[in-house]
Amino acid sequence: MSGRVLVGVKRVIDYAVKIRVKPDNSGIVTDGVKHSMNPFCEIAIEEAVKLKEKKLIKEVVAVSCGPQQSQETIRTALAMGADRGIHVEVTGKDYEALGPLQVSKIMAALAKKEDAQLIILGKQAIDDDCNQTGQMTAALLDWPQGTFASEVALEGDKVKVVREIDGGLETIKINTPAVVTADLRLNTPRYATLPNIMKAKKKKIANMKPADLGVDLTSRLEVLRVDEPPQRQAGVKVETVEDLVGKLKEAGTI
Amino acid sequence: MLLGLTHRRCLLKCRSVKSQTTRSAVVDSALSAFRSICGEDGVSLAAAVREQHGKDESVHRCFSPEHALLSRCRPPDVVVFPRCVEEVSAIAKVCHKHDFPIIPFGTGTGLEGGVGAVQGGVCFSLRNMDQVLDLHQEDFDVTVEPGVTRKALNAYLRDTGLWFPVDPGADASLCGMAATSASGTNAVRYGTMRENVLNLEVVLADGTIVHTAGKGRRPRKTSAGYNLTNLFVGSEGTLGIITKTTLRLYGIPESMVSAICSFPSVQAAVDSTVQILQSGVPIARIEFLDDVMIDACNRFSSLSYPVTPTLFLEFHGSERSLEEQVNTAEDITQSNGGSDFQWARDPETRNKLWKARHDAWYAAQALRPGCKAYSTDVCVPLSQLPQIIVETKEDLIENRLTGPIAGHVGDGNFHCLMVVDPDDPEELHRVHLFTERLARRALAMDGTCTGEHGVGLGKRALLCEELGHTSIQVMQGLKDALDPKNLMNPEKVLQLRRV
Numbered sequence: 001m002s003g004r005v006l007v008g009v010k011r012v013i014d015y016a017v018k019i020r021v022k023p024d025n026s027g028i029v030t031d032g033v034k035h036s037m038n039p040f041c042e043i044a045i046e047e048a049v050k051l052k053e054k055k056l057i058k059e060v061v062a063v064s065c066g067p068q069q070s071q072e073t074i075r076t077a078l079a080m081g082a083d084r085g086i087h088v089e090v091t092g093k094d095y096e097a098l099g100p101l102q103v104s105k106i107m108a109a110l111a112k113k114e115d116a117q118l119i120i121l122g123k124q125a126i127d128d129d130c131n132q133t134g135q136m137t138a139a140l141l142d143w144p145q146g147t148f149a150s151e152v153a154l155e156g157d158k159v160k161v162v163r164e165i166d167g168g169l170e171t172i173k174i175n176t177p178a179v180v181t182a183d184l185r186l187n188t189p190r191y192a193t194l195p196n197i198m199k200a201k202k203k204k205i206a207n208m209k210p211a212d213l214g215v216d217l218t219s220r221l222e223v224l225r226v227d228e229p230p231q232r233q234a235g236v237k238v239e240t241v242e243d244l245v246g247k248l249k250e251a252g253t254i
Numbered sequence: 255m256l257l258g259l260t261h262r263r264c265l266l267k268c269r270s271v272k273s274q275t276t277r278s279a280v281v282d283s284a285l286s287a288f289r290s291i292c293g294e295d296g297v298s299l300a301a302a303v304r305e306q307h308g309k310d311e312s313v314h315r316c317f318s319p320e321h322a323l324l325s326r327c328r329p330p331d332v333v334v335f336p337r338c339v340e341e342v343s344a345i346a347k348v349c350h351k352h353d354f355p356i357i358p359f360g361t362g363t364g365l366e367g368g369v370g371a372v373q374g375g376v377c378f379s380l381r382n383m384d385q386v387l388d389l390h391q392e393d394f395d396v397t398v399e400p401g402v403t404r405k406a407l408n409a410y411l412r413d414t415g416l417w418f419p420v421d422p423g424a425d426a427s428l429c430g431m432a433a434t435s436a437s438g439t440n441a442v443r444y445g446t447m448r449e450n451v452l453n454l455e456v457v458l459a460d461g462t463i464v465h466t467a468g469k470g471r472r473p474r475k476t477s478a479g480y481n482l483t484n485l486f487v488g489s490e491g492t493l494g495i496i497t498k499t500t501l502r503l504y505g506i507p508e509s510m511v512s513a514i515c516s517f518p519s520v521q522a523a524v525d526s527t528v529q530i531l532q533s534g535v536p537i538a539r540i541e542f543l544d545d546v547m548i549d550a551c552n553r554f555s556s557l558s559y560p561v562t563p564t565l566f567l568e569f570h571g572s573e574r575s576l577e578e579q580v581n582t583a584e585d586i587t588q589s590n591g592g593s594d595f596q597w598a599r600d601p602e603t604r605n606k607l608w609k610a611r612h613d614a615w616y617a618a619q620a621l622r623p624g625c626k627a628y629s630t631d632v633c634v635p636l637s638q639l640p641q642i643i644v645e646t647k648e649d650l651i652e653n654r655l656t657g658p659i660a661g662h663v664g665d666g667n668f669h670c671l672m673v674v675d676p677d678d679p680e681e682l683h684r685v686h687l688f689t690e691r692l693a694r695r696a697l698a699m700d701g702t703c704t705g706e707h708g709v710g711l712g713k714r715a716l717l718c719e720e721l722g723h724t725s726i727q728v729m730q731g732l733k734d735a736l737d738p739k740n741l742m743n744p745e746k747v748l749q750l751r752r753v
Contacts, residue, residue: 016409036413076413188601194415194505195572 001157001176002115003058005048007082008107009041011066011073012127021228027096028226037073040122042080042189043182047152048120049081050187056154057117059083063110065103067091071205078200079192085205086110090217094210097219099128102210104136109213111141116177118159123148123181134181144174147181284348288334288376291344296335296382304329307357307377310364311424312628312710328370330357330377337382339455339463339497346495347461349376349741356459356741358495360400360430365629366710368434368490372745378495380429386410387498388470394503395452395472400429400496407501416503419444422706423615429496435488437706439539442531442664443570444504446706451487455498459737464494472500485732490708491743493736507538507570511580512604513597514567515587516560520544521640522590523563527663528636529586530567535579539568540664541611544643547618547658547671551610554617559610560594565663566611614660618671621656626676630657630689632696633667633705642695646670649691653684667705690716714749 013019014034021028037045048060062077064070065088074085088106090098111119124131138145146152146161150169153160154176163170164183192200210217238244248254288297298304308329331354336342349356355375362369371377384401391414398407405425408417421438422431430436432454437446444450452474453467465471466482486493517523520542527540542565543551549561565587569579576599584595598604610617619627634642643659650657650670661668670692674685693703693716703709703716718726730748733740744750 014410016406034410079413079415191412191417191506192415193508195508197415 001117004061004114004116005051005057005059005118005120006061006063006107006111006114006116007041007044007048007077008103008119008121008133009045009062009064009073009077010038010122010125011035011064011070012038012125015039015126021226025225025227027223035069035073037076038122038125038127039189040124040126040182040184041073041077042122043184043186044120044122045077045080045082046187046189047149047180047182048118049190051152051154052081052083061086061114061116063088063107065090065098065106065210067095074205075197075200076192078203078205079197080190081196082203084203087205087207088213089207089209094217097221098217099219099221100130100132100136102215102217102219104133104140105215106210106213107133107137108140109215111137111177113213118176119143119179120152121179121181123183131181134179138179141177141179143178145179145181146172146174147179148183149180150183150185152180152186284352284354285332287348288332288345291341291348292334292336296337296341298333298335299331301329303333304331304377307333307359307362307379308369308371310362310367310369312365312367312712328372328374330355330371331374333359333377333379335379335382339383339457342378342380342457342495342497343461343463345376345378346457346459350460350739353739353741355744356495357743358400358430358433358491360427360433361403361425363424363426364430364434364710365631365707366434366704366712368708368710368743368746370711372711375741375744380427380495380497383497388500389414390472391416393472393474395474395500396503397453397472397498397500398428399498400427402428404428404431411503415506417506418450418501419504420447420450428501429499432487432499433489433491433496434708435706437662437665437667439541439568439662441662441667441706442540443536443538448484448487450502451483451499452502453498453500454483454486454496456486456494456496458494459739459741463497467500474502488708490710490747492733492747493742495742508572509570509576509599510538510604511569511576511597511599512567512607513569513580513583513595514559514607514610515565515584515592515595517563517565517587517593518591519640520563520643522592523565524636524639524663526565526587526590526592529590530583531636531664533582533586535569535582536571537567537579537583537664538570539566540662541566542659542661542663542668543611543614544647544659546647546656547614547660548610550617550621550658551614554620555609555613557610565592566608568608611660614658615671618656618658618673621658622673622675624675625656625673628672628674628685629707630670630672630692631667631705631707632693632701632703633665634696634699634701636663636666638699638701639663639666639668642699642701643668645695646692649688653688655684655688657688662705665705666701694719709747711746714745714747717747718749 014036051057060082062074062082062085064074071087121134148164149161150164151162158173159178160173355373357371357377359369359377359379380400383399385399388397403425419440421440422436432447432451435447452472456464545561548559548564656673657670672685703713703720709717
């Protein structure tokens with residue numbers, strides 16, 4: 001086994017930012033807005049680094065697809081303990097259309113190229129909430145998948161994954177190589193400390209384009225419109241039970 | 255000076271003569287001005303909103319000596335929500351014209367009744383000014399608006415390797431923390447707000463905007479002019495409204511280790527603290543819990559710590575330096591009769607070890623369900639700590655009061671968490687007298703009547719005792735110079751001068 005783990009990290013708008021829709025409803029405002037690593041990707045990196053600290057794997061490679069600024073996200077992953085990074089450059093219209101299908105094709109190609117033993121991804125990104133990339137990547141590679149992981153244990157050439165599902169917790173054992181997606185309770189990601197940020201500057205980030213991996217980025221989706229959720233309307237106070245019943249009838253609810 | 259005094263007496267007379275209704279009528283006339291500045295949504299007269307902005311986390315009542323009555327603090331007459339410093343200034347000008355009291359409001363997490371609108375007036379809720387501005391990573395500084403809380407700032411900074419370590423417990427507004435000169439468990443290593451505020455933007459009662467260290471300036475040190483920045487730090491909204499603060503940042507610690515140790519006596523615990531500090535260990539947190547507190551924590555969190563004075567310690571540093579720090583500390587505690595020294599490095603075990611300290615407030619309240627916990631706050635030189643704690647515990651027992659003790663022993667600062675029935679005026683009165691005795695005990699030992707919570711409403715008389723007449727006069731002179739009409743948060747910090 002190569003002992004190499006690929007971790008996908010996505011640059012998204014920071015979770016604390018108030019999102020605003022562009023006036024022409026074509027998308028959301030991203031210019032000048034604070035971006036950071038998707039929180040589930042932080043958890044994925046943390047898990048990979050923990051596995052390395054326990055000496056169960058040998059190398060953590062952080063991967064990000066996007067424009068120049070995605071390198072900052074890779075640097076954060078390196079500061080958290082990843083060994084090296086791969087920046088797959090996607091810009092302009094291609095970047096706007098970049099979605100789970102394209103990213104999973106890239107991840108699958110990289111997994112083969114890097115002879116990865118394990119791919120760990122966040123379960124979903126907080127901007128699109130797709131929750132598809134991990135699953136698609138596994139399908140493209142024909143690898144088993146352990147999604148919504150709240151616990152991961154490497155046992156020889158298998159991985160034991162405890163999954164958070166609606167009914168409770170499901171424990172599965174899958175063969176490696178495999179894809180795992182991280183859920184919220186998998187771990188608490190460490191902060192990048194200044195000394196580690198400084199060390200990370202010396203770690204390598206390889207640059208490549210999707211074409212180098214033979215990946216076609218054509219999207220089959222077109223975003224028609226983005227709208228804000230409807231504004232909350234003020235409530236109405238009523239004086240009597242009759243009034244209440246009357247209003248409910250008016251609204252057609254009874 | 256004399257003329258000023260007459261003018262003030264006149265104003266005070268006027269204010270006490272104005273009835274409730276007259277006051278409200280005058281406020282109404284200014285409402286359209288407020289609305290045109292802050293927008294329709296930026297002004298609220300709703301009872302619930304006003305009440306929310308008239309109280310904080312204290313159990314303060316307005317104690318009126320003339321009537322010996324305990325009545326709830328009056329909420330403000332109106333709450334405004336300015337969005338930028340220009341709006342703050344414009345509204346302040348309106349208030350200044352009409353002689354309305356001005357009360358700045360951050361997060362309402364204060365502990366000394368600082369936001370109570372004792373004379374009514376206009377509450378400036380600054381929560382919409384919530385931007386982190388101007389982060390300079392290499393210079394270790396950042397400027398924030400009043401709506402930014404310390405947890406929000408640290409979340410913003412998390413990828414930079416920097417943090418703001420002053421931690422008063424609550425998720426307080428950073429500008430509010432500057433206004434009350436907040437401190438916290440980390441002060442022994444990182445200092446309090448006084449040491450960590452580089453510059454302030456302040457709006458005075460007449461709307462003037464002041465940059466205490468010069469606009470945009472952020473040198474790590476300066477000897478330029480009077481220290482205006484630290485004049486406003488701790489002024490509790492009585493000198494101006496803080497609309498920006500520039501803060502000193504620190505590197506996030508590489509690693510942390512937490513430890514806990516039990517001692518046969520308060521003296522042994524304090525001796526260990528002094529020796530740890532003297533040995534040069536850059537200890538990050540050193541917290542003291544007395545036996546009553548540990549017992550409460552044991553019950554609340556189902557723990558089984560020995561019921562005796564206990565120290566909770568936290569060390570920050572590189573892996574190698576931590577080993578040295580912990581070994582030195584362990585040796586010292588052992589030589590002072592300490593036992594059951596446990597320490598942990600991984601986050602889960604560290605949190606478990608410190609859980610008792612984190613839950614102290616709730617554990618104290620759980621001692622008497624239905625009651626509220628009120629925290630006292632005094633600070634004395636380290637050498638006096640054992641004596642003051644012992645005397646305080648005797649006082650508590652003698653007066654049948656529940657007051658487990660938790661303290662930032664590295665600073666000589668401790669809190670009694672008074673668990674009191676908020677609807678029992680007799681008990682409230684006993685607690686009130688106890689806290690006065692406690693403060694006077696601290697003053698008698700060269701200490702202060704408030705280590706970190708501020709003076710607010712309840713400690714104005716004690717402040718006079720602490721500082722003495724001359725210093726109070728100097729403070730009053732500064733107040734008169736900056737706020738001659740006494741509009742800024744009236745009746746806090748300094749007492750009203752008798753008419």
